Amino acid sequence: MNQLSNWPAPAKLNLFLHITSRRDDGYHNLQTVFQFLDFGDSLSFQLRSDDQLKLTPELPGVPNQQNLIIRAAELLRQFTSCKLGADIQLEKRLPSGGGLGGGSSDAATTLLALNHLWQLNLSTDQLAALGLTLGADVPVFVRMQAAWAEGVGEQLQPIDLPEPWFIVLKPQVNISTADIFSDPKLVRNSPLITQQDFLNGAGHNDCQPVAEQRFPQVSEVIKWLAQFSSESNQPRMTGTGSCVFMKCETEQQAQQIIDRSPFTGFIARGLNNSPLAVKVRTLLAGAQVL
Numbered sequence: 001m002n003q004l005s006n007w008p009a010p011a012k013l014n015l016f017l018h019i020t021s022r023r024d025d026g027y028h029n030l031q032t033v034f035q036f037l038d039f040g041d042s043l044s045f046q047l048r049s050d051d052q053l054k055l056t057p058e059l060p061g062v063p064n065q066q067n068l069i070i071r072a073a074e075l076l077r078q079f080t081s082c083k084l085g086a087d088i089q090l091e092k093r094l095p096s097g098g099g100l101g102g103g104s105s106d107a108a109t110t111l112l113a114l115n116h117l118w119q120l121n122l123s124t125d126q127l128a129a130l131g132l133t134l135g136a137d138v139p140v141f142v143r144m145q146a147a148w149a150e151g152v153g154e155q156l157q158p159i160d161l162p163e164p165w166f167i168v169l170k171p172q173v174n175i176s177t178a179d180i181f182s183d184p185k186l187v188r189n190s191p192l193i194t195q196q197d198f199l200n201g202a203g204h205n206d207c208q209p210v211a212e213q214r215f216p217q218v219s220e221v222i223k224w225l226a227q228f229s230s231e232s233n234q235p236r237m238t239g240t241g242s243c244v245f246m247k248c249e250t251e252q253q254a255q256q257i258i259d260r261s262p263f264t265g266f267i268a269r270g271l272n273n274s275p276l277a278v279k280v281r282t283l284l285a286g287a288q289v290l
């Protein structure tokens with residue numbers, strides 16, 4: 001195993017998600033809090049002697065040219081006029097259309113890893129700006145810190161949160177982000193809240209009622225999880241769905257619930273620092289020693 005193996009591409013949760021307005025370009029301004037999970041995809045990268053970009057395996061239903069990993073690599077080459085290639089392996093664990101940001105996280109990890117492998121020396125700000133052109137969720141994964149987010153999710157302020165265990169369940173439906181944002185019933189004028197309001201317990205997900213109405217499978221999972229919840233840990237959807245998460249007191253409690261679950265899912269710890277940050281720091285420390 002070399003230093004370019006096992007680059008994590010963690011999941012994110014939107015601990016709440018308010019849609020506050022619609023912009024002229026059709027995108028929506030929102031308020032959200034992103035926290036990472038110690039669960040996700042894993043990528044590895046090897047330099048090629050030619051200029052090819054090869055990704056294995058191809059994801060079902062996603063031709064490699066459309067995969068955000070290849071799109072991120074090509075964007076980076078275009079921006080820097082770099083002519084190098086790479087072999088990229090993907091271990092996919094995150095469900096697509098789950099609101100866990102899998103594709104965006106893969107893209108961010110690719111930007112950071114190839115910036116290193118191809119010795120491009122782009123700054124985090126440059127990588128986050130490039131990432132934003134691929135998707136609204138990419139910048140937070142590039143910045144690697146749990147954050148309070150506004151705008152379309154690109155105005156990020158680091159936030160220090162408790163790091164509880166979560167149970168995350170996946171209803172048997174993949175939800176398209178664009179479909180939820182274009183639903184006429186979506187609430188688009190939630191009042192702005194402050195970080196303090198959130199820390200005092202305010203916050204919901206405006207996309208949840210729309211997703212529940214369109215996909216009864218989401219409601220079913222929420223109802224099932226609610227039997228284990230209290231006032232302070234109601235199950236909630238992440239992003240535009242479909243995954244539903246619930247905070248647990250302990251890892252053991254999360255495990256007991258998932259053992260009884262008729263739905264697929266996983267348990268994971270909430271993290272304020274992305275697991276990717278550990279990888280990047282290790283590489284930087286190595287570079288200083290050399």
Ligand SMILES: C[C@](O)(CO)[C@H](O)COP(=O)(O)OP(=O)(O)OC[C@H]1O[C@@H](n2ccc(N)nc2=O)[C@H](O)[C@@H]1O
Nearest residue numbers: 014026027028104135136137152153177178181239240
């Ligand atoms: C809902 C969140 O997951 C919250 O973290 C993100 O805002 C979505 O981010 P994402 O999956 O990276 O979404 P993108 O690929 O940028 O956008 C997909 C589609 O969703 C709609 N979209 C997305 C984000 C946003 N703030 N407003 C929107 O209206 C747009 O129609 C866009 O064409």
Ligand SMILES: Nc1ncnc2c1ncn2[C@@H]1O[C@H](COP(=O)(O)OP(=O)(O)OP(=O)(O)O)[C@@H](O)[C@H]1O
Nearest residue numbers: 067068096097098099100101102103104106177239
């Ligand atoms: N590397 C990738 N991994 C997953 N999906 C990808 C990838 N590249 C492109 N896609 C496309 O992106 C779509 C959304 O996948 P993704 O896993 O990011 O969903 P999501 O978790 O709901 O995202 P978000 O929370 O950002 O809305 C997929 O249906 C697929 O067509």
